[in-house]
Amino acid sequence: MPNNQFKKGELYSFITGKASTAIARRLQKKFNQANLNLTIEQWSVLYHLWKDDGRSQQELCNATFRDKPSITRLVDNLEKLQLVKRVASESDRRINRIHLTRQAMKLQEQAMALAEETLNDALEGVSPEHINLCKDVLQRVYDNLK
Amino acid sequence: MPNNQFKKGELYSFITGKASTAIARRLQKKFNQANLNLTIEQWSVLYHLWKDDGRSQQELCNATFRDKPSITRLVDNLEKLQLVKRVASESDRRINRIHLTRQAMKLQEQAMALAEETLNDALEGVSPEHINLCKDVLQRVYDNLK
């Protein structure tokens, strides 16, 4: 019996992700207060494009852990907001490369500062060792299930 | 500078909740394979009713960490599935008490076994100490933000 020592019945929030939901809500609130007209999901796509522009939709699926229809619609909405543009690949015409607009590039600094601020709010009073240990556990959980 | 020792830039999944999303997806898959016609969100409501039947919608909001419109619609759908019934409170006519049907009571054992199985899959190879520490960190995060 490998994992039977932890207290069952108290792990409800493990499944429902109360903590990450709370973080996302707090970040969304900060976006709204700053009049950044962005959803967290849209931010999560921009986050990866800011690091590496011109990814394909499939690459964004992998990076954001979303399926293809979700990315299709997120990119639809980001295009409507004029934050990204689909550019058909020359070498493989099945592929759209998603490129940031100048307007989206201007959002990076502010949005990332708010994200960092939110993480600091969330992790206040937690030691770096515990944070890293918790991160490792969550990564292991993810790896166990993929 | 309290929390500046951890590696920033690696905490994306903290915000996006990759681990809990993965757990929820795995549990949903198990429900589907078992022909349990239940969403994870519906399960999360039933979870609390199985522990304590007849809660008000507001109490379900608090327990499941959802807002009132979300609970209204979840209860709507659970009623359509004939798994719960709204019963108007006699003493306070603003309140609906949500009661399980016999059919819903019959689901408890199977659904909870699948949830436990999913947690065991997720936490395989993680020591009970690390699980509890991680749980405490997540609880602290939640408390920090509420």
Added chain:
DNA sequence: TTTGAATAGTTGTTTAACTAACTATATGCC
């Protein structure tokens, strides 16, 4: 006792997730 605030729940709108079914393009094998 009435009026104003608080509480419980509902409804409408937008955004997103998941599944399944679909089109178009590319690739590999005969």
Added chain:
DNA sequence: GGCATATAGTTAGTTAAACAACTATTCAAA
């Protein structure tokens, strides 16, 4: 070359979340 298969992306339908605006009921204070 031609055909099967895989890959990239879209569309449709259902469920759910967030927010704002709304109704009904309760409660407390003047």
